[in-house]
Amino acid sequence: MTAIVELWNSLHPMLQAVIKGLAVIGVIFPLGGASSLVERKVSAWMQGRPGPNRALPFWVAWVPGISLLQRLGVFHLLADGGKMFFKEDSLPGHVNKFYFLLAPVVAMIPALTTVTAVPLGAYVDEAGRVVPLILANVDIGLLAVFAVSSLGVYALILAGWASNSKYPFLGGVRASAQLISYELSMTLSVIPVFLWINVPGGEGTLSLAKAVEFQSQPGFLGGMWFIFIMPIAAIVFLVSLFAETNRLPFDMAEGEADLVGGFHTEYGAMKWGLFFVAEYAHMMIGSAVFILLFFGGWNPLPWIPLSLVVGWLGAVSPVLTHPIIVGLLSLGIFVGKVLFMIFVFMWVRWTVPRFRYDQVMKMGWQKLLPLAIGNLLFYAAAIAIRDLQLGVAYWAALAVVTVAATWAIFANPLQKPAL
Amino acid sequence: MADFVFYTFALLTLGSALAVVLNKDAVNAALCLLLSLVGLAGLFVLLDAALLAFVLLLVYAGAVVALFLFIIMLLDTTPGAQKPFGKLSAAAAVLGGALLVVGAHTVGINTPATGSAAHVAPSLKNYAELLFTTYLLPVQIVGFMLLIAMLGVIVLSKRFSEAPETGVGRLEAGKAP
Amino acid sequence: MSSAPAKPADLVTVNIDGKEIAVPKGTNVIEAAKLVGVEIPHYCYHPKLSIVGNCRMCLIEMGMPAVDPATKAPVMDAATGKQKINWIPRPQIGCGTNASPGLHVKTSSPMAREAREGVTEFLLINHPLDCPICDQAGECKLQEHSTAYGRGYSRFIEQKNVKPKRTQLGPRVTLDDERCILCSRCIRFSKEIAKDDVLGFIDRGSYSTLTCYPGKQLENNYSLNTVDICPVGALTSTDFRFKMRVWFLKQTPSIDTESSVGVNTEVWSREGVLYRITPRRNDAVNDTWLADSGRMLYKQVKADDRLLAPAIGGNSTGGDMALKAAADLLKAGSVAVVSSGRSSLEEQFLTKKLADALKTQASLVSRVGQGDRLLISSDRNPNVRGALVTGLISALPSQKLAGLAADIDAGKVKTVISVGEDLTAAGLTAAQLAKVSVIYLGTHNNATSAAAKVVIPTLTVFEKSGSFVNQQFRLQKFAKAVPGPAGVNDDLVTLAELVAAAGGGILPFALGQLWTQIAAETKVLAGLSHAALPATGHLLDASAWAGLPFCEGETLHFKPAAVPAAVNA
Amino acid sequence: MAYVVERKSLSLSERLYLPQIVAGMKVTLKHLFKPNVTLEYPDVRPAIPPGYRGVPTLVKDPNGREKCVSCQLCEFVCPPKAIRITPGEVPANQPDRAHVEKGPQAFDIDMLRCIYCGLCQEVCPEEAIFLQNTFSMTGYTRAEMVNDKAKLYELGGTLPDQHFKWDKKKAAEERGNPHH
Known part of the structure; x- marks a missing residue:
């Protein structure tokens, strides 16, 4: 095991980076594909159906127990992938060919680039410090994720426009308006978290690893995940995340009931498949960020940080505290949480019907954005009162203002826009 | 290595900026602008100004250019339909060029040569402190200007879209046999 | 019938189902009722043939204004202030009753209805009820009147009569004796119109059978008119037999082209295929008749020697x-x-x-x-x-x-x-x-x-x-x-x-x-x-x-x- | 006249969406663990209930004779005009059927048109056409989807006859006139 570590350390840093990058991509891509199968299975089970369970290549049919994999539809995944690669990749005659071909590639770029700034786990080094597993541990991690993923909208705009056809165009227009609208509330909703993290006198940071670190402290408030501290922010972020990833109930850009297939109507084969994988990659990155910020990252449970678990493992056997083991453990916990979030995405998709486009816009601008701003103001005030130790009177004033504002928004049964 | 990356990004930035001006198709121009911004962000990263780079990407590349594209696609501008190079454009070009030279010169004499003195990577905290202390007034002024511009746009677009509804033409249209 | 308008002196006023109508003298009740829009069911009566009154389907209730036998003065009804009507206690046949001044007729009184229902039940006793294979189905008077006056089930539990089903009366006419209701229209047509007296009934009671005279055949050029006027499916056209149900056929008015008489015809077709030609009534040209030769003209459409291409x-x-x-x-x-x-x-x-x-x-x-x-x-x-x-x-x-x-x-x-x-x-x-x-x-x-x-x-x-x-x-x-x-x-x-x-x-x-x-x-x-x-x-x-x-x-x-x-x- | 239906104003939890969505998710989650109700069709065949209206077929009587007399009532009543019959005379050399006189020369049902309404079965005076259990009809060409007479009898088989209408008729014919 040590040999592996030494071999790894002996590699050129550039080569290390390339291998790490490839490893992450090598996980994201198949996970995107597998998610499509899971989506089919989950939807089927929720609807009382068995889902895909037919495909079985004849040359493996003799393997005992293979029928379980068959019932789980694993070979459908292979068949779907194979189909994507080998079916005829038609290029309609009326499209703008350059942008038409560019769009799926553009869709993949932000999906894969954002991974670099997302910590995927952590290990405890010899000095006892928790070191995050991250490709580029930059100070402004969250901003990098937001910035790069905001470029994802170009894929939809370009696909819609280059298709030179009504429905894709409408899909592209919808997508761009929706993504820009919800980016605001999304960004605003995470600011309280970092206000909370960046205590006075400390180092200013936007690092996601720092956010996890903050949730792994000892003590009641220290081990508390942010979902408990600022639930409104978490909800606003989650809803915006659904909108940003174009998932139901916000998949206005596809809207097969009214737009055939939305921006990807004219696409087929692997070009379409890239959009598909990009959507799942977006979901995964978004879920990862959500979990890092609000659900304690790679900590198994609230108030039970990873380091505590490592302590327990050390009590069982010192071998288990080896960085590789701990790294894999944290990675497992984190990926498990992310996959559960993916499941939540599917769960919501097969529960809630699609919004109308005017409802989407109304919710974004008239509900979520004011809510995010109010949330930000509330926590700014709260943090100020806490840090400056202004005393009970100010707490009482904040409580009164909050209650009054809440009453003003919700007490009036008339459907006035909130705030 | 760093030089190679710098020249690559510089070439990308300048080349696509030139393409923005020279391109006849508005969509192409907007996308070249995007490329130029990405290149600029890369240059910022080389200068260890990662925050600036990603804010640039987030605000300009992610939102502003997307809105440009949005408008261009909705208006369906046909390439080659713009007006010829007029006197006003020439004057604007001369003025802009002069400003560029002055600005570059000012920046050149005010900036210490590379490699000298305390070159500290600007942290998030530095930016925040400067923004909320030294540059608080400019930030607020710029914010108000943007607000005023936004309100102006809303008022202008409202008036134009409502004009035919209250105008005489509509009444007459109703009376037409 | 005279085409000149009848002089007012020839008109008599009759009352049918309460409606007064003036009709030419000598018009029978069936025709008079038709003028007020009342259809009296009948089998043996045919407007162009002599009247025999042997089917008894057209029974009606009839009455005449009452007169005092002694003084010949009208007897008035105190309740209505009109002349009293003496209704005849037994039903009369409509076809054999001619219009006379003051004649009152009830075509659908309970008595008339009951009489028709009785006649229908008797007619159906020995009827084979093989409408599914009968060519007349759809234009069969017995079918129509059974719907109106039949009881829907049979009280006749004995064995039905069996008669020959496929008698060739002539080269173009096939007779199904079981369906025959013995109205004698065909016999009268042959005698009176075609002037070729070949048909008659033999045997008695339920053995009665239509047949040709010994050694003769129904082979004159008007033989298929007997098929037209047969109210049931007894006489069928050998050419049209089992070819197509009549309700599928579209009727188009046409003219017979075989001579300058210009017989009015009805052409029956379905989906571009002709099936038969029948006469169309025109009292000024052909009454209700058409020569057999004119009925075969439709075959030229699908003939082998048809010119199809320039x-x-x-x-x-x-x-x-x-x-x-x-x-x-x-x-x-x-x-x-x-x-x-x-x-x-x-x-x-x-x-x-x-x-x-x-x-x-x-x-x-x-x-x-x-x-x-x-x-x-x-x-x-x-x-x-x-x-x-x-x-x-x-x-x-x-x-x-x-x-x-x-x-x-x-x-x-x-x-x-x-x-x-x-x-x-x-x-x-x-x-x-x-x-x-x-x-x-x-x-x-x-x-x-x-x-x-x-x-x-x-x-x-x-x-x-x-x-x-x-x-x-x-x-x-x-x-x-x-x-x-x-x-x-x-x-x-x-x-x-x-x-x-x-x-x-x-x-x-x-x-x-x-x-x-x-x-x-x-x-x-x-x-x-x-x-x-x-x-x-x-x-x-x-x-x-x-x-x-x-x-x-x-x-x-x-x-x-x-x-x-x-x-x- | 049109009139406006006043809608009940939404309650707070309804306006917040989230409680409603969570309630919905509870329902879907319950279904996630419920057993499947799908019939895995080609492996598991559905039980056809009595009275099922499958592919229309022609049936023969217990003696193996054609029941249809080509009265064309089914052709007439068929709403999508899927049935096409060419009537014909039964030749005299068929001793057990010649007394029926009439039978179909050709009998085609276009299954691309058929809507399985069952009116043909309803209207048939001879009880010769039945919509039976077959529910799956496939073919590669349009012509294959037209069931001709042979196919219809193959699908239909033989059904018990309750009336023996034509047998009685034949017996009466052979007996002659028994009364008097």
Whole structure:
């Protein structure tokens, strides 16, 4: 095991980076594909159906127990992938060919680039410090994720426009308006978290690893995940995340009931498949960020940080505290949480019907954005009162203002826009 | 290595900026602008100004250019339909060029040569402190200007879209046999 | 029946179901009831046959105004203030009861209904009830009246009578004796109308059976009329037997083309296929009859020798090519036009335009056969008088084209265009035909089409609309029953194009527009239009042709004018 | 006249969406663990209930004789005009059927048109046409989807006859006139 570590350390840093990058991509891509199968299975089970369970290549049919994999539809995944690669990749005659071909590639770029700034786990080094597993541990991690993923909208705009056809165009227009609208509330909703993290006198940071670190402290408030501290922010972020990833109930850009297939109507084969994988990659990155910020990252449970678990493992056997083991453990916990979030995405998709486009816009601008701003103001005030130790009177004033504002928004049964 | 990356990004930035001006198709121009911004962000990263780079990407590349594209696609501008190079454009070009030279010169004499003195990577905290202390007034002024511009746009677009509804033409249209 | 309006003195007022109506004296109650819109069910009664009253279906309740037997003074009803009616306690037959002044009739009183229900039950006792295989189903009087007056189930538990099911009464008529209700319509028709007394009943009671006299057959040319008038499915047409249920068939009014009588017919078709032809009632022409020979004419539509494609010099070609070839021949000049008495009036009008454009006089071929004094006249062309009306010809045609033959021999004619006439049959020899270029417009192959330079197929009378003028100078229209074969143009289109090619100007070929021009240019047709022609035809003013020696003898509703008949025979 | 239906104003939890969505998710989650209700069709065949209206077929009587007399009532009543019959006379050399006189020469049902309404079965006076259990009809060409007479009898088979209408008729014919 040590040999592996030494071999790894002996590699050129550039080569290390390339291998790490490839490893992450090598996980994201198949996970995107597998998610499509899971989506089919989950939807089927929720609807009382068995889902895909037919495909079985004849040359493996003799393997005992293979029928379980068959019932789980694993070979459908292979068949779907194979189909994507080998079916005829038609290029309609009326499209703008350059942008038409560019769009799926553009869709993949932000999906894969954002991974670099997302910590995927952590290990405890010899000095006892928790070191995050991250490709580029930059100070402004969250901003990098937001910035790069905001470029994802170009894929939809370009696909819609280059298709030179009504429905894709409408899909592209919808997508761009929706993504820009919800980016605001999304960004605003995470600011309280970092206000909370960046205590006075400390180092200013936007690092996601720092956010996890903050949730792994000892003590009641220290081990508390942010979902408990600022639930409104978490909800606003989650809803915006659904909108940003174009998932139901916000998949206005596809809207097969009214737009055939939305921006990807004219696409087929692997070009379409890239959009598909990009959507799942977006979901995964978004879920990862959500979990890092609000659900304690790679900590198994609230108030039970990873380091505590490592302590327990050390009590069982010192071998288990080896960085590789701990790294894999944290990675497992984190990926498990992310996959559960993916499941939540599917769960919501097969529960809630699609919004109308005017409802989407109304919710974004008239509900979520004011809510995010109010949330930000509330926590700014709260943090100020806490840090400056202004005393009970100010707490009482904040409580009164909050209650009054809440009453003003919700007490009036008339459907006035909130705030 | 760093030089190679710098020249690559510089070439990308300048080349696509030139393409923005020279391109006849508005969509192409907007996308070249995007490329130029990405290149600029890369240059910022080389200068260890990662925050600036990603804010640039987030605000300009992610939102502003997307809105440009949005408008261009909705208006369906046909390439080659713009007006010829007029006197006003020439004057604007001369003025802009002069400003560029002055600005570059000012920046050149005010900036210490590379490699000298305390070159500290600007942290998030530095930016925040400067923004909320030294540059608080400019930030607020710029914010108000943007607000005023936004309100102006809303008022202008409202008036134009409502004009035919209250105008005489509509009444007459109703009376037409 | 007299067509002159009845004088008021001949009218008597009767009261049917409470409605007063004035009817000619002698009208029976069934006809009188029809005038007030009441249908009295009947089987044996037929308006054109004698009355026997043996089916008892038309039973009605009848009464006369009461008079005091002693003083002959009307007996008044105190309650209503009207004359009291003495109702006869037993039902009377409607067909045998003639209108008399003051007659009161109840057609649907409980007594009349009960009587009809009883008659229906008796008729159905031995009826085989094989409607699913019966050709009459759908137009069967027994079926209709059983629906109205039957009880829906049978109280007859004994064995039904068994009679022969497939008796050949003649070459065209098959008898199913089990279905026969012994109304004797067929017997009366044979005796009274066809004057061929071959049918009769033998045996008694439920053994009664319709049969031919020993050694005789129902084989006269009107035998199928017995099938028409049979109220049940007993007499069936051997030709139409088991071919198609009548409710699928579309009825199109048409005219029988076999002679100048112009019998009104109904053509029954389904999806472009003809199935049968039946007479259409026209009291001024054919009453309700039609000759058997006229019923078989529909077979020419699907005949093997039908011309289906245009040809030049015997080789099939496109319609445009054939028209162009014909046009070239016409432009070359020295053309003779042979027209036909079988063409419709509209075609004859266009043919006249063609002859005018070619500066020639069209000739017509007459066909003379033996008339049967009923519905087949000796002039076997349906529309010779149409040619006179349109001015295509001014004198009656002869049977042979002697003049044309002479012209060909003299070399005066280079091209002959024949509109539906077989020139060989009209007296031209093969050698004469070989000397000229023949343009033949026709429906079937014959010696002329074989010898023709250009052949343009045309439509049969069932595939086009138009009109004929019959021997009474009655203008009668016929309508398109089925579409023509693919690729065959309407005859009017073909002729209009030929006229245009010959330099006669652009003529309309749509029936409505063409009639506007025909009515404008033809004096006796002024003010008429094809669309507005009544179903029974329009009698034209024939005074202009009164002196012509037509060859026809007397037929059912036609008396020849007193001119020497032999002149043209 | 149109009139406006006043809608009940939404309650707070309804306006917040989230409680409603969570309630919905509870329902879907319950279904996630419920057993499947799908019939895995080609492996598991559905039980056809009595009275099922499958592919229309022609049936023969217990003696193996054609029941249809080509009365064409089914052709007449068929709403999508899927049935096409060419009637014909039963030749005299069929001793056990000649007394029926009439039978179909050709009998085609276009299954691309058929809507399985069952009116043909309803209207048939001879009880010769039945919609039976077959529910799956496939073919590669349009022509294959037209069931001709032979196919219809193959699909239909033989059904018990309750009336023996034509047998009685034949017996009466052979007996002659028994009364008097």
